[in-house]
Amino acid sequence: MIKTCADFDDGPTVLRYPRGVGYGAEKLQDLFGYELENDEIPAKGTPVEIGKGRIIRRPGGFALNGDANTRGRTRENRVAILSFGTRLHDSLIAANEVEEMDSSIGVTVADARFMKPLDVDLVRELVDDHSVLITIEEGSIGGFGDHVLHFLALDGAMDDGNLKFRPMVLPDKYFETGTQQEQYDMAGLNSDHIKGTILRLTKRIKVPVLEEQD
Numbered sequence: 492m493i494k495t496c497a498d499f500d501d502g503p504t505v506l507r508y509p510r511g512v513g514y515g516a517e518k519l520q521d522l523f524g525y526e527l528e529n530d531e532i533p534a535k536g537t538p539v540e541i542g543k544g545r546i547i548r549r550p551g552g553f554a555l556n557g558d559a560n561t562r563g564r565t566r567e568n569r570v571a572i573l574s575f576g577t578r579l580h581d582s583l584i585a586a587n588e589v590e591e592m593d594s595s596i597g598v599t600v601a602d603a604r605f606m607k608p609l610d611v612d613l614v615r616e617l618v619d620d621h622s623v624l625i626t627i628e629e630g631s632i633g634g635f636g637d638h639v640l641h642f643l644a645l646d647g648a649m650d651d652g653n654l655k656f657r658p659m660v661l662p663d664k665y666f667e668t669g670t671q672q673e674q675y676d677m678a679g680l681n682s683d684h685i686k687g688t689i690l691r692l693t694k695r696i697k698v699p700v701l702e703e704q705d
Contacts, residue, residue: 492506492536492539492604493506493508493536494535494536494537494538495538495539495541498538499541507576539604541605541608542605542608542609542610543604543605543610543613544573544601544602544603544604544605544610544613545601545602545604545613546599546600546601546602546613547579547583547600547601547602548583548586548598548599548600549597549599550564550569550590550597550598550599551590551597564595564596564597566620566621566622567622568595568596568597568622568693569596569597569598569599569620569621569622569623570589570596570597570598570599570621570622570623570624570625570689570692570693571598571599571600571601571617571618571620571621571623571624571625572585572586572598572599572600572601572625572626572627572685572689573601573603573613573614573617573624573625573626573627573639574600574601574602574603574626574627574628575603575604575606575626575627575628575630575634575635576628576629576630576635577629578627578628578629578659578680578685579600579602581675581680581681581682581685582600582627582682582685583600584682585598585682585683585685585686585689586598586599586600588682588686589686589689589690592690592695593690593695596689596693596695598689599617599620599621601613601617603635606634606635606638607638609638609639609642611642611646614639614642614643615646615648618643618648618654622653622654622655623654623655623656623657623689623692623693624639624643624654624655624656624657625656625657625658625659625685625688625689625692626639626640626656626657626658626659627658627659627660627680627685628658628659628660629661629680630660630661631660631661631663632660632663634660636658636659636660637658639658640656640658643656655692657688657692659679659680659684659685659688661678661680662678662679666678
């Protein structure tokens with residue numbers, strides 16, 4: 492992404508570069524499915540097509556190297572996570588854990604990469620193949636998830652009522668000082684929260700009914 496910004500000369504670009512640690516070769520291979528030459532991260536990046544996201548994981552395995560197995564899952568049992576930014580790692584962990592818990596559920600994980608221009612072809616592909624779409628971002632209400640929802644509404648993707656959509660964002664409140672992981676836990680944006688959202692939307696667990704207070 493840095494190389495893409497550096498090579499773009501037709502206007503301004505904005506790249507959100509997060510704090511924290513990066514991923515090593517082992518993590519990129521084991522979790523993200525990258526095939527690295529000599530098990531090493533390339534010294535130089537290559538530019539990507541602006542406005543295009545990518546599918547990292549399909550039900551049953553990686554998408555980058557073509558190793559995926561839908562195992563006969565129907566659209567009703569397939570869930571898509573569309574990640575924008577830093578929550579991609581936890582999205583992949585959640586996808587793996589959900590399929591280990593219940594093999595009838597298939598989880599696809601996509602990396603949006605760009606908010607604007609939005610990759611509408613990718614969004615349409617996810618909607619066509621999945622009955623549940625979850626967006627996740629390290630951002631507040633009114634960000635990427637709302638952008639996707641606005642497109643879905645105008646595109647008629649929700650008119651038939653056969654798509655469940657959930658945006659996962661930072662809650663609109665102040666946080667206590669803490670590590671990144673502690674703040675993700677407080678925000679409800681870690682892998683366990685993603686997994687819980689998937690299980691609730693696929694009706695594998697019930698949402699508790701809150702009793703009215705006198």
